[in-house]
Amino acid sequence: MHTFPLPPAIAHLLEARNKVRSHYEEILRAQGSQVELKFTLAATWWATSAKPLRQSFLASG
Numbered sequence: 001m002h003t004f005p006l007p008p009a010i011a012h013l014l015e016a017r018n019k020v021r022s023h024y025e026e027i028l029r030a031q032g033s034q035v036e037l038k039f040t041l042a043a044t045w046w047a048t049s050a051k052p053l054r055q056s057f058l059a060s061g
Helices: 008-030 041-048 051-059
Strands: none
16 A cells, blocks of 8 residues: 655644544444444535635525
8 A cells, every 4th residue: 555644734634534533423322323424524624624614605595
């Protein structure tokens, strides 16, 4: 397998994605669920980095 260092911005998104997934999987496991969550980097970016854009989008209706 070929590996290479990720640019810092991408590495940050991957770390955020993994933390969000782990957080919600812990909650689901505590409730007895066996659901496996999948997050794309786009969804992670939207949730963690795009607050001003998201607010503008939601305000536009």
